[in-house]
Amino acid sequence: MKKQLEEILKNGLAQIEVAADLKQLDDVRLKFLGKTGELTTILRGMKDVPAEERREVGTLANSVREQIEAALSQKLADLENEKLRLDMEKEKVDITEPSTGTKRGALHPLTRFNNKFMELCVEMGFTVIQTPEIETDYYNFEALNVPKNHPSRDMQDSLYITDTILMRTHTSPAQVHAMETLKPPFKIVCPGRVYRNDDDSSHSPIFNQFEALVIDENVSLKDFMIMVREMAERLYGKDVKMRVRPAFFPFTEPSIEIDATCQMCHGKGCSLCKGTGFSEFFGGGIVNPKILEMSGIDSKKYSGFAFGPGIDRSVMITNKIPNIKYLFRNDMRFLKQMR
Numbered sequence: 001m002k003k004q005l006e007e008i009l010k011n012g013l014a015q016i017e018v019a020a021d022l023k024q025l026d027d028v029r030l031k032f033l034g035k036t037g038e039l040t041t042i043l044r045g046m047k048d049v050p051a052e053e054r055r056e057v058g059t060l061a062n063s064v065r066e067q068i069e070a071a072l073s074q075k076l077a078d079l080e081n082e083k084l085r086l087d088m089e090k091e092k093v094d095i096t097e098p099s100t101g102t103k104r105g106a107l108h109p110l111t112r113f114n115n116k117f118m119e120l121c122v123e124m125g126f127t128v129i130q131t132p133e134i135e136t137d138y139y140n141f142e143a144l145n146v147p148k149n150h151p152s153r154d155m156q157d158s159l160y161i162t163d164t165i166l167m168r169t170h171t172s173p174a175q176v177h178a179m180e181t182l183k184p185p186f187k188i189v190c191p192g193r194v195y196r197n198d199d200d201s202s203h204s205p206i207f208n209q210f211e212a213l214v215i216d217e218n219v220s221l222k223d224f225m226i227m228v229r230e231m232a233e234r235l236y237g238k239d240v241k242m243r244v245r246p247a248f249f250p251f252t253e254p255s256i257e258i259d260a261t262c263q264m265c266h267g268k269g270c271s272l273c274k275g276t277g278f279s280e281f282f283g284g285g286i287v288n289p290k291i292l293e294m295s296g297i298d299s300k301k302y303s304g305f306a307f308g309p310g311i312d313r314s315v316m317i318t319n320k321i322p323n324i325k326y327l328f329r330n331d332m333r334f335l336k337q338m339r
Helices: 002-018 022-033 038-048 051-091 109-123 152-156 173-181 221-236 289-294 311-318 324-328 332-338
Strands: 134-136 165-167 186-195 206-216 242-249 252-261 278-287 303-307
Touching (some): 002 022, 022 038, 038 051, 109 186, 109 221, 206 311, 221 242, 221 252, 221 311, 278 289, 278 311, 289 303, 311 324
Antiparallel strands (some): 134 165, 186 206, 206 303
16 A cells, blocks of 8 residues: 555656646546545555554555645646736737827817816806706796796796796806805806707707806996906907897896807808808896895895806807707717817
C-alpha cells in the first residue's frame, strides 16, 4: 500500500504539471481525489491494513492527499492567471494608433436657447423659479384678472383635466406664485412647458415659454423697454431692430407686443414673418394694479412689469427651421444639421 501511495503521488503531481487547461486539471482531480479516484480507493482499503502499520500508512495517505491538493490549487491559480493574461492581451488597445474618429453629440437647439436665455436673465439679476405645469383655474386665469366667461379665455384653447384643473396655458401663473411668496423688490424668471390646443407649422400643443416679472418702486414702461432692448441685442446682435405694437393682456396695463428683426430673412421678408421683416419677440407690459392687490402687494407703493417670450419660435427663427414640429421629432438628420 505504501508503494501504491508513492506511485499515486508521483503520477498525480506529474499529470497536474502537464495539465494544459482548466478542464484537464479537473479531470486529474477526479482521477485521484474523486469518489472513485485512485487515492479514495486506497483510503477505503485502510481496514485491511494490519493494525501495527495503519498509523504509518494513514499518515502517508494524508500527506499524499495534501500534496496533491496543494499542487492542484497552485496549478489552478496559474491557469486562471494565464487565461486572464490572454483575455487582456486580446482586449488590449494600442493608444498610439490613429483614432478612427467618434460621432460628436450636441445639445438640442431648444436646450441651447433655453440655457442662453437663462444665463442672460441671471446676469441681469433675475432669480430662476419653477411652478407646476398642472395648474388650478384660479392661478391660470382668475388671479391674473381673467374671470370666468372672459373672452380672452377662448384665445387660450385650454386643455382641462377637471372643471377647475388644467394644463397651464402660459407661464404667467408664476407671477402670482412669486407675488404671494416673495417680498418686493424682486426679479424672477420662470421657464417651462405650456399647453394649448393649437397645431400648425408655427404652433404646437406643447411649447416653451419664459415668464419674467420685476416688482419694485417706481417701475415704468421705460424700464421695461430698456431691459427688452438689452435682451434683444444680446440674443440677436447690436444691429437688431425693434418695433412696438399695442396689445391686450388682462394681467398688464398698458400691454404691448414687441417685434424684432426676423432672423430667418434678416428683415428682408419671408414666409415665417409674413413678409414684414419682423417676428414676434416679447409680449408684456406694466403689471395690472389689480393683480398686485389680489396677491397682497400694495399697488400704491409698488409697480412692475412682466413679459413672456415664446422660446420655440425664437429657436425656429435663429436656426432657420421652417416647421416647429422638427423640434419634437427625433429625426437624426435634423439633429445632425442642428449640431
